[in-house]
Amino acid sequence: MSDPSVPLKSGSPRHEQVSSWIRDQIEQNILGADDQLPSESQLGQQFSVSRITIRRALQTLESEGTIYKRQGLGSFVQGSRVKQGLVQLTDFVEDMEAAGLRARSEVVLFEAERPSKKVMRALGLTDGQKVVRIDRLRLGDDEPIAFDSTWLPAMYARLLDDSDLASETIYTILERDFDIPIKRGRFRIEAVNAPNDIAGHLGIPWGRALLVIERTSYSEQGQPVYFQQRYYRCDRVAYELEIDRGDEKNRIATSGLPLTEFEPVFKRS
Numbered sequence: 637m638s639d640p641s642v643p644l645k646s647g648s649p650r651h652e653q654v655s656s657w658i659r660d661q662i663e664q665n666i667l668g669a670d671d672q673l674p675s676e677s678q679l680g681q682q683f684s685v686s687r688i689t690i691r692r693a694l695q696t697l698e699s700e701g702t703i704y705k706r707q708g709l710g711s712f713v714q715g716s717r718v719k720q721g722l723v724q725l726t727d728f729v730e731d732m733e734a735a736g737l738r739a740r741s742e743v744v745l746f747e748a749e750r751p752s753k754k755v756m757r758a759l760g761l762t763d764g765q766k767v768v769r770i771d772r773l774r775l776g777d778d779e780p781i782a783f784d785s786t787w788l789p790a791m792y793a794r795l796l797d798d799s800d801l802a803s804e805t806i807y808t809i810l811e812r813d814f815d816i817p818i819k820r821g822r823f824r825i826e827a828v829n830a831p832n833d834i835a836g837h838l839g840i841p842w843g844r845a846l847l848v849i850e851r852t853s854y855s856e857q858g859q860p861v862y863f864q865q866r867y868y869r870c871d872r873v874a875y876e877l878e879i880d881r882g883d884e885k886n887r888i889a890t891s892g893l894p895l896t897e898f899e900p901v902f903k904r905s
Contacts, residue, residue, distance in 0.1 A: 642683050650685050654693035657683075659702060662713055673703065673711040701874060727807040728774050728782070737776035743801050744837065745771035748790070755787045758852045758863035768793030772801065773837050774866075780838045781873065784866035792816075792861055806862065807853075816855055824850040825875070834867050845870050 644653045661667045674682065679690045694711055697703045703711045732739035751759070751767045759767065767787045774782040786806065788796075795816075799809045810816040828848045835842045847868040853861050 644683060644685070650683070651689045651692040651696070654679070654683055654685065654690060655696045658693070658697060662702060667713050669713055671713045672709070673713070675710060701871075704871065727805040729805050729808070732776050735776070737781075738778075740775045740778065741802050742773040742775070743770065744773060745769060745785075746801075748793075751787060755863050758850075759787065759789055759860045761789065766790060770796075770801065770806075776872075779872075780869065782866050782868045783834050783837045784864055786862050786864040788862040789860075810861070816861070818853045818861060819856045820854050822852045822854075827870075828867070830867070838867070838869055840869060840871075847873065847875075 642657060644650055658667075658673070667673070673679070673694075676687050676690045676694070679693075680687050683690070694703065694705075698705060698711070701714055704714050705711050728741070729739040747769060748766050749769050751761060751765070755761070755767060756763075756765075761767070767789060770786045770788070770793075772784055772786070773780060774784060788806075792810070795814055796806065796809060799813075801809075807818050810818065826848055828846055829843045830838070830840060830846045832842045834846070835844065838846075847870055849866045849868065851864045851866070853864070855861050
């Protein structure tokens with residue numbers, strides 16, 4: 637951004653022109669990952685606009701994941717996003733490998749507990765049955781990306797007693813060592829405010845927005861194997877989907893539009 641002055645055109649909002657120009661600089665590799673943007677004052681002088689206009693432009697870029705801010709330091713270019721498919725059922729390690737990130741987990745909790753009604757419904761349990769809960773901090777290139785809690789019936793949990801859950805996934809262990817492949821999953825995705833304990837593990841302020849994915853995973857015989865809640869940092873992952881409109885007959889038959897791509901987009905720190 638060495639150009640001392642950038643003229644703006646009439647007709648479109650000034651803040652949109654500013655954000656579009658900065659975006660172009662990034663796409664043309666004039667600004668690279670983690671490069672610092674000029675200050676709000678410098679940008680205001682460069683575009684001959686108010687600081688309010690600059691702040692609005694930067695807010696747009698931050699919300700779409702193009703830049704990120706560091707308190708007291710300014711704005712920086714966000715690293716490239718890497719896509720991988722989630723139309724097929726995958727585990728955390730597979731997601732990270734597809735995104736070019738090194739996966740690692742830290743086991744925070746591994747103990748038996750009485751399940752909540754929600755866990756009981758997901759796993760098809762009756763009163764009096766206990767489950768084992770496993771809490772893990774999930775990292776990509778040693779940076780916190782997600783935190784998940786997993787509940788398993790005792791019959792499956794005891795198979796994991798001597799397993800290395802720091803480097804391997806439940807998917808892998810059950811399929812490789814016990815011939816219990818996970819064949820399908822049922823998902824629910826929503827936004828929540830970070831609870832205090834989870835915020836601490838993820839290194840973010842309490843109450844910050846998180847993307848939580850609830851998943852019940854099933855065996856080949858259709859038996860629930862585990863129920864999981866995974867909390868993703870919104871500054872590290874987003875989801876993109878592609879839907880094929882198809883023909884009218886297919887839309888009526890399926891009561892909806894066929895999903896062709898459903899991809900998490902992981903943002904490098």
